[in-house]
Amino acid sequence: MEGVELRPDVRLPSGSVPWPFDRVRDGQSDFLLDARRTVAEGMHLLAHAPTGIGKTAVALVAALDYALVEDKLVLFLTSRQSHHRIAIETVRRIEAKGPRIPTIDLIAKHSMCLQEGAPSHGRAFQEFCDFKVKSRTCAFFTRDNSAVVAAVLQRTLHVQELVRASGACRVCPHRVAMDAAAKSRLVVCDYNYVFSEIRERFLPRLGRSLDDLVLIVDEAHNLPDRIRAHLVGDLAVMDLLKAAKEARSIDGEVAHELLGIAKSMERFLTALPSERIARKDEFLDVVEAGLQRKGGEARGYTAFVEGLAFAGEDAVRRGIPSHLPEVADFFVRWRDQDEGILRLVVPGPDGKFAFRLLDPSVLSRSVFDGIHASILMSGTLFPAEMYADLLGIATRRRVLRTYASPFPRENRLLxxxxxxxxxxxxxxxxxxxxxxxxxxxxxxxxxxxxxxxxxxxxxxxxxxxxxxxxxxxxxxxxxxxx
Ligand code: SF4
Structure with missing residues (x-):
């Protein structure tokens, strides 16, 4: 198996973080030693470890032990609410035996928002919240939250408890969580906070850079698909017609341009014999053709997209539910995103232009190159080498391990x-x-x-x-x- 061996003589931290259970079980001890050495050496451990081995405790103890001594921040990344709960419960057990570990449990911002009538998710929510914050019209955001931040740092809370405490004091729970996270040693959050554009806001907000981080990636076999899902876009004629209808009351020119592009795209898709890989300039040409005006001067692609994005912001400002920000996003990404992208065109009345990210390492390689260390774990992270390749983890920093099940064979009847x-x-x-x-x-x-x-x-x-x-x-x- 490709990967590097860990040095047996590496100096491990003093072990100030206690083991949260009565004893380290068979199978856990090898994993724990590998995890400690990996973090101390600044490597990436890909652990194919069976269900029931107690992965969360191993990863948290190893990562926190190092982070507390070396002033690192541990991010426990998980997409499941139940695993948020397990991580927080494990920290509470550690704290019952050892030091206090300032910890914040964080979920998606839209799931923590107190504003009634906020868009439920996606780009529209982001625009909504950005506008509320910039215009200082969200009282939950502008209210002084220092007392709540201090309170949530006193005790390790589940995110639901943090939201309730913030709601009771009428302050934005997400802001409380972020302000407290800047003073924490451990943040439990979704993959998105690191493996999407959210990272560009998230880390500066915490006052941390990539090399301050020790990542624990829970259920790591899901990570490549989750990363791919960030760079996916579809645009059908119907989307353009809906967007044109929405834009009518906001910006007549943009609405007119969207209709022109819809017609141009319909012509192109009707003449297309079958589904195939698309060239970038084919869509750009369809858009330029749709923007042409008889006898008048037309805007180009870039000016049109700026106008569309502005109309989207305007819709959000006026509180109109809108898809314009998402449609504008498609135009921007089709033009700007190249590396690892597959572009497709599908013919007919339900046809569309679409793009997909094929290679997740386009987004993850720089993360794994930049962070101090990581522990990627899953019961199905096999073959680990394939996942390391998919995620772009450098060969000289990857440690690949498979751990045996702690349960006797006769108890594992299938x-x-x-x-x-x-x-x-x-x-x-x-x-x-x-x-x-x-x-x-x-x-x-x-x-x-x-x-x-x-x-x-x-x-x-x-x-x-x-x-x-x-x-x-x-x-x-x-x-x-x-
Ligand atoms: S600042 Fe907080 S409460 Fe206000 S809109 Fe954004 S997420 Fe919601």
Whole structure:
């Protein structure tokens, strides 16, 4: 396996961060030693480690131990709310035995916003919040939050607790979290905070640079796809027509130009025989043709996009729900983004121009080159070398490891039932009955407790209703979406 060996003689920090549980389990000790050495040596550990080994505790102890001594900031990156909870609970256990670790739990800004009627997500929310902040019309943002910041730094809180505390004092929870994060040693947040354009605002706000960071990437097998999802764009004729309608009350010229581009694009897509890779200049030409005016002087691509972006900001300022910022984004990215990008054109009435990021290392290579160290972990990070290549992690800094399951082989029986499926097309009353029967049968036969996992809350609800009605001989605990 490609990768470097860690030096056995590397000096490890003093170990001021205690182990949060009674003992280090079999399988955890190798992982813990590798993680400590990786962070001390400034490397990147890609750990293919099975479920149940206790990855969160290993990564947090190793990273925090170094960060507290060397004034680094640990970012625990996860996309799952349940893993936010596990990370915070683990920190609380560490604190119960050792030093206080200033920690902030952070989720997407739009999910923390207190403004009623704010756009629910995406570019529109960002524009909305930026405008509120710049124009000083968000009272939650302008109000003095120093007391709340001081309070949330006293105790490690789940993000929901932080939002409640901020809401009670009428101050913006995201601002509280960011102000407190600047004084923290650990921030639990989504991948986006590092692997998207958000990083350019996030790190300066914390007063940190890349080399101050030790990253823990939870469920790291998801990272390449999450990065790719940032550079995706689709533009159909219908999007342009909708945008033109929205723009009509804001900027007549932009609305007229959007209609012209929609017509030009429709002509192009109708004449196209089949889907194929597109050239950058094909779309630019379609736009330029759409901007032409009989006998008058037309704006060029760049001036039009500036006008469109301005109309989008104006819509947000006036509180009009708008797709104009997203459409403007497509025009900018099609023109400016080249590296690792695939451009496509699809013909016909539902046709479109589209672009996709194929190579995630375009965005992640500079991060891994710049940060102090990282621990990437997952139960399915295999082959680790492939993930290291995909993410652009330098060969001389990558440490690739596979750890054995801590559970005895006889406890890892895998059985597949050929009679049930959660396939969407097969769902229905009979299948729900069959799934509940299978679970009920296993519950009756197994002496201890039992955990059942479902791909959706809807399926969970169907099974739960039936199991309750069937009076299975065990107490049932159910996870709720909230
Ligand atoms: S500053 Fe905070 S409360 Fe105000 S709009 Fe932005 S996220 Fe919402």
């Amino acid at each position: 059985l597949v039932s050929p009679h049930v499926t959660t396939l969407f097309v097969k769902r229905g009353k009979e299948m729900h009955d069959a799934i509940a029967r299978e679970i009920g049968g296993i519950a009756a036969a197994v002496p201890g407790n039992l955990a059942a996992f479902f791909p959706s809350y809807e399926l969970l609800g169907e099974a739960h209703r039936r199991l309750r009605a069937a009076h299975v001989p065990k107490q049932i605990l159910v996870e709720r979406p909230e």
